């Protein structure tokens with residue numbers, strides 16, 4: 511037997527496993543790494559977040575990803591090169607992080623790598639299949655680190671009838687559902703998404719969806735209009751602006767917001783071309799800070815409207831709204847969410863014991879743990895509307 515297969519078998523029989531989760535989101539700010547110790551699986555999952563950090567990407571690397579990211583036309587050879595380059599860079603970041611944490615690579619049982627999304631393409635009409643593409647191949651990571659690597663978690667979700675996103679539902683349900691409490695776990699990254707967990711803990715009651723733009727339009731607008739800035743730190747710019755109601759209404763009227771739940775989206779749809787088109791078609795005139803104020807409101811309103819229309823009203827009263835992702839650091843956005851949803855108790859996800867900025871990297875470690883451990887896996891299980899399958903492909907180091 512290939513000794514690596516025997517090792518895989520041993521890992522899935524151990525009482526606990528050390529798994530390093532990796533996530534690099536749509537904001538392209540860098541790689542989040544979360545070293546986690548897991549025991550159990552499913553609703554019995556116990557996780558200890560041992561170390562975590564974010565390693566920012568060099569500016570020229572971000573730029574080369576932006577050249578292919580969510581674009582309709584690209585220089586195709588760049589995509590092929592980036593697939594290898596991202597895998598190799600992530601492997602280097604892993605080795606550097608482990609060294610700085612004083613952990614030897616052979617102590618880590620598995621790596622769980624999300625990769626970099628470069629295209630997300632849910633199709634809601636016509637005959638084409640849903641598709642999504644994450645690059646930074648797992649074989650490079652496995653070979654360069656010597657650690658068994660699970661990667662490419664979204665494809666089987668699509669094979670099983672999903673859109674490949676959001677996957678947060680797994681981690682949210684297994685780690686944060688609590689009998690007797692209605693909870694909404696809201697992540698505000700580039701895109702906003704939430705998981706509603708019913709007090710019943712019944713997987714059939716789960717609701718999970720993307721809500722629209724989180725920070726993606728804000729970040730892109732800041733980069734274009736305020737050279738040298740990557741985002742609106744502490745909403746300093748948006749706070750100087752005045753809300754432009756007609757622009758807000760036009761944006762909230764875009765077809766995405768009228769589509770049925772659950773749904774997913776990305777910067778392929780919510781980008782500056784779309785914003786400029788809406789502004790030009792309506793001949794709106796507004797200053798950059800007014801635009802930022804309005805885009806901040808768009809994030810707050812679209813999240814709130816999605817929660818109100820998707821989740822039965824009775825359950826949003828006295829519900830906990832637990833927020834993670836970079837948007838939870840935006841004080842204006844948090845203030846607006848609190849104002850629009852007075853019935854909900856708003857809190858940052860750190861309060862549940864997992865640092866907000868590590869949550870998505872922990873999620874992919876958890877998905878790898880499930881794939882290694884889940885003895886109940888079945889073809890037609892569902893978490894709400896989301897297929898509940900074993901996700902990720904396995905790369906052996908040698």
Ligand SMILES: Nc1ncnc2c1ncn2[C@@H]1O[C@H](COP(=O)(O)OP(=O)(O)OP(=O)(O)O)[C@@H](O)[C@H]1O
Pocket residue numbers: 534535536537538539697698699700701725728729740741742743744745834835836837839840841870
């Ligand atoms: N202090 C702050 N003030 C305002 N905005 C902030 C602050 N800190 C972070 N952000 C926002 O959060 C963004 C980063 O969010 P996050 O790290 O969750 O993104 P991501 O992981 O790329 O997202 P995704 O969930 O789409 O993969 C920044 O680009 C910025 O817009």
Ligand SMILES: CC(=O)N[C@H]1[C@@H]2OC[C@@H](O2)[C@@H](O)[C@@H]1O[C@H](C)C(=O)O
Pocket residue numbers: 535536627630642674675676677678679699700701702703720774775776870873
């Ligand atoms: C295709 C893709 O990379 N989607 C991301 C993105 O960032 C937020 C939102 O859009 C979410 O749908 C997803 O990531 C998280 C981890 C998820 O799948 O739950």
